[in-house]
Amino acid sequence: MPTDSDTGPHVTDTFRSAALFTDQYEFTMLSAALADGSANIPCSFEVFARRLPNGRRYGVVAGTARLLEALTRFRFGQDELDTVSAFLDSSTVEWLRNYRFTGDIDGYREGDLYFPGSPVLSVRGTFAECVVLETLALSILNHDSAIASAAARMSNAAGSRPIIEMGSRRTHEEAAVASSRAAYIAGFSATSNLQAVRRHGVPGAGTSAHAFTLLYTGEQGPDEKAAFAAQVRALGVSTTLLVDTYDITQGVANAIEVAGPELGGVRIDSGDLGVLARQVRQQLDDLGATRTRIVVSGDLDEYAIAALRAEPVDSYGVGTSLVTGSGAPTAGMVYKLVTVDGRPVAKRSSHKESRGGSKAAIRTSRTSGTIVEEIVYPLGSSPRVDDGLVATELSVPLVRGGEQVDGAPALGDSRALLAERLVSLPWEGLKLSQGEPAIPTRFL
Amino acid sequence: MPTDSDTGPHVTDTFRSAALFTDQYEFTMLSAALADGSANIPCSFEVFARRLPNGRRYGVVAGTARLLEALTRFRFGQDELDTVSAFLDSSTVEWLRNYRFTGDIDGYREGDLYFPGSPVLSVRGTFAECVVLETLALSILNHDSAIASAAARMSNAAGSRPIIEMGSRRTHEEAAVASSRAAYIAGFSATSNLQAVRRHGVPGAGTSAHAFTLLYTGEQGPDEKAAFAAQVRALGVSTTLLVDTYDITQGVANAIEVAGPELGGVRIDSGDLGVLARQVRQQLDDLGATRTRIVVSGDLDEYAIAALRAEPVDSYGVGTSLVTGSGAPTAGMVYKLVTVDGRPVAKRSSHKESRGGSKAAIRTSRTSGTIVEEIVYPLGSSPRVDDGLVATELSVPLVRGGEQVDGAPALGDSRALLAERLVSLPWEGLKLSQGEPAIPTRFL
Incomplete structure (x- = not known):
């Protein structure tokens, strides 16, 4: 179970004053x-x-x-x-x-x-x-x-499908760590941010970048299969291959040719994700890779996630919109x-x-559990709760x-x-x- | 001259690894x-x-x-x-x-x-x-x-009038420090953030909060003059008094009654700032406080700053819009x-x-200094620059x-x-x- 006991790299025995985070x-x-x-x-x-x-x-x-x-x-x-x-x-x-x-x-x-x-x-x-x-x-x-407020909307839009937080590169390096933590509270399954893994115990996750595929470019030009083979060799067949560096259809074919139908997943990071997810699912199924998962990423926010509800997407990677609060950064x-x-x-x-x-506050709910009202009352007094409602101290x-x-x-x-x-x-x-x-x- | 040599509170002699700010x-x-x-x-x-x-x-x-x-x-x-x-x-x-x-x-x-x-x-x-x-x-x-990109637009809108950065409370505590620093690069005159003062040498500034005025509430009710007197006693007549806790016109009258016409400044933090600035300027002038400056704050962004150009405002305090990049947080x-x-x-x-x-890049400009074009060229080559244009290596x-x-x-x-x-x-x-x-x- 993640805890927040840690305070930072290499300075747990050092006094890191917070006194000047002050106006x-x-x-x-x-x-x-x-x-x-x-x-x-x-x-x-x-x-x-x-x-x-x-x-x-x-x-x-x-x-x-x-x-x-x-x-x-x-x-x-x-x-x-x-x-x-x-x-x-x-x-x-x-x-x-x-x-x-x-x-x-x-x-x-x-x-x-x-x-x-x-x-x-x-x-x-x-x-x-x-x-x-x-x-x-x-x-x-x-x-x-x-x-967390933005993340909760995304988690809810994603339903039971997991979301990986991968927005560190779009915000201040320390804000990134706090963002990973807040996203985890709000139901994200994992983070790409290793400092959040270390400091807060958020589960880590990651796939691969276009740079890795591009690295395998020789005198004869790009060799996507060589890149996929190197990744599978090092990380195992359960890895997720990024298939949209060159041509997605060829990328999926290359992925399954190299990894076999037991490949863990493919990631699509660009294009019309709904259309591509359907195409790729069909192609994977036709290749016998029926259990290979589809991860989508690329400018996703809660609305884009919701719009993909009917598509064969297995998980989401969310970056910019998460760390910027999806339009409400504060x-x-x-x-x-x-x-x-x-x-x-x-x-x-x-x-x-x-x-x-x-003041203090209670929230009332029906016996079904559905909440009805937030009641803010003077500290020390006892708010009256209507019959049939349950009150929760907040x-x-x-x-x-x-x-x-x-x-x-x-x-x-x-x-x-x-x-x-x-x-x-x-x-x-x-x-x-x-x-x-x-x-x-x-x-x- | 501010420098960036320092790396943080109390850990300059300690190894603070940046290695896990990584996906x-x-x-x-x-x-x-x-x-x-x-x-x-x-x-x-x-x-x-x-x-x-x-x-x-x-x-x-x-x-x-x-x-x-x-x-x-x-x-x-x-x-x-x-x-x-x-x-x-x-x-x-x-x-x-x-x-x-x-x-x-x-x-x-x-x-x-x-x-x-x-x-x-x-x-x-x-x-x-x-x-x-x-x-x-x-x-x-x-x-x-x-x-910095948002701040430069604000600085430009403010012209020669100084802007104080006061947005720390609206962003992550470490992002706040970096924001103060970026705003200073972009022409802001000072910051409220003391960690930015310490770590980066940005000039510090500040006025007063409504809480201070409210603190002077006795059995007979609020006593704005007592608050102003306490502030002037402690900080001198050059201080800036916050005049909009109760009634602005009465606040200005109280401020000058307590501090005299040599009062350094008054701050207005709410309402229609243009209208209020004119009213307050007239009132101050009528009271002989012709050199008392008017600081305005409260949800200012580059557009609001520009809209106040014709008003008798002496300086601006900018918070939320600065630290959130004024609509573009990354x-x-x-x-x-x-x-x-x-x-x-x-x-x-x-x-x-x-x-x-x-790649490398040059920027060309006319002899007047006005820039014309950014030229991005393969590293190692020499871009041709049109006659009559000056090239700057970027x-x-x-x-x-x-x-x-x-x-x-x-x-x-x-x-x-x-x-x-x-x-x-x-x-x-x-x-x-x-x-x-x-x-x-x-x-x-």
Whole structure:
């Protein structure tokens, strides 16, 4: 079972500070608040999304375990202190030298759904200790949730067919690792990214590139069969051969000639994938390779995956659209101060209003399991649930007194939770078209 | 002058391997090619973009220095070898244990423009040593170039008005650092991201958040003046006060009442920024605060920046649209094998054809400096340049025999290069609307 215990290559015994994944204004606000004592006022901050991007019907919370891990590295060494000393007074610098988060954090489980206004994370402590976590919390949750939200739509479109995540080359090298992890939570079967294999235990997978086939080009020109033979010799007959470097029909013929009808799979990376999949399936079957699988890739997104539902495709490789959130590369969550010394506070100018007060949430469902409503209520109160409906608590304790509760959630648990949650959506909630959130959110 | 010499917090003396920012198939192809000796064939790979995204008229190369730095960390320690041992034969694992890139790399300078087909990077060496760099090279160049390309459009729209990059919270925490760096190359004046300040020497900046104003909420309700007074006391009268937490007109009045007419700036983060900027400018002038600057932020992109050209705005804060590449979060560059043992090779199925052969490029310009054409020619040949045109070599040596040539380019040099290159574009090339590339690319 994959876990998130690891933090990076070769530095597990080294202090990798996360303290500077921070916007400068958090520390200047800290400085001003320390100067007059306001810094010590008990506060709560809340992470939520005002809306779902692009008319999506649900969002998926991801990044929680990465955030909790990074929180343990939100510490200032001399390097970090040197950087902030350039613009901070010495007493603020000293305060940062001793920084430890000592407050409480509640939040949605990683892998849970969220809707507009869902209190995805609640951070409580002094103003000082909470305000400095804004950027770190949002960076991780906004990125990972954006990827998981897109990935869940793709997984759902793919049904029982596996999807390999292969988008690393289209995003920042570290974002690629987090994307593989988020995609796995959202039901992808494997990743091409080896750092995600190592760091998060996501299963690894891969096929072959056109470069490998092209490598076998001699004085007499290209020799696709030589390339296929080399791959099968090294990796076995269960390998997947890439058949579209030159001519696909000839490529499939060459593949079966070289590997025999027990060949594991062929990959098609270009062209009209539906038409080609049918042609290739027919050709494979005619060659007796009835169990040779067809993997398709090449600019696939959730819509293209859905469009291939009726075609003889065995699995998908998805790259660009996954790592870019398929049109929504950020979840757009915000981190807002909601209580000051127990009093609800809220910005009130313009359309960007927010709701003051610490909140928790439940989700109600029918006895059939289909969810009905998200109810966001003041922390400490008890929302009334209509007869015949079942309520599920969504906000769980993650940190108490600065210490993580119950250790990091295992990646497989988050994946299982999301699979369960997706089944609970009303059927309209799984539509790929633009629309309203799958369930309404009610604020008490 | 900012440089890129640093590699991360607290681990400058520790080996941070970049070897697993790699797709699994690169190592399985390696394994197959090592088994039959093909791995040792001299090859060249080329990085290029087939097209510019969204009808953009130019792209900006960024990430080169980050890639060259990461290349020095493309080494396998025991942890990395343990990961790949799960699916590789032992002789391939041993080969990786001793891996050092010993080949040559040419490429466009960081901060240069690129167009469809521009050979942005050329990597030459054995198949084995080159094929394993695909994902690392593309991740860095695709991310950083996407951000720099969007940022250059924003900088150009802003003209002489400075832009602060403040998008960290909307992207992966490490992508945020690289985004700040890319935005600085593309002319942004500063960043909110402190890790970019520390690691890359980008100038830091920041204002204040609504949370700070809300913190000053007592039993009698909100006290905006108390918040402003605390900020001015701690940070001086040159600070920028955020005036839109409650009512903007009252906020501006409070700001000047507290700070006096020498107040450095006010920030408006919501509403119709053009209308508000005019109102606020009038109000500030009426209050005698004629030199108090107006900073605007809130969902700005290049179009919104351009629309504010006639308004009394002094600087911009840009977040989401910058870190998401303003609709094009990846540059879509590919890494293709173009020669095998000196022979040009190219995939030839479907529309994804590429041009074989090692290439270099020049850009021609009129004596006025306006650029005319990108000429991509076979490496080693000498393209003819029409009379009256000046040619600029675009491909420069970056690595020779595995060693970086001339050290890392300084960030300030890349920024200066791009500023110069943008001036060389024909005027249509700076339009924000969709269109053709600013100059054609001709392949010899």
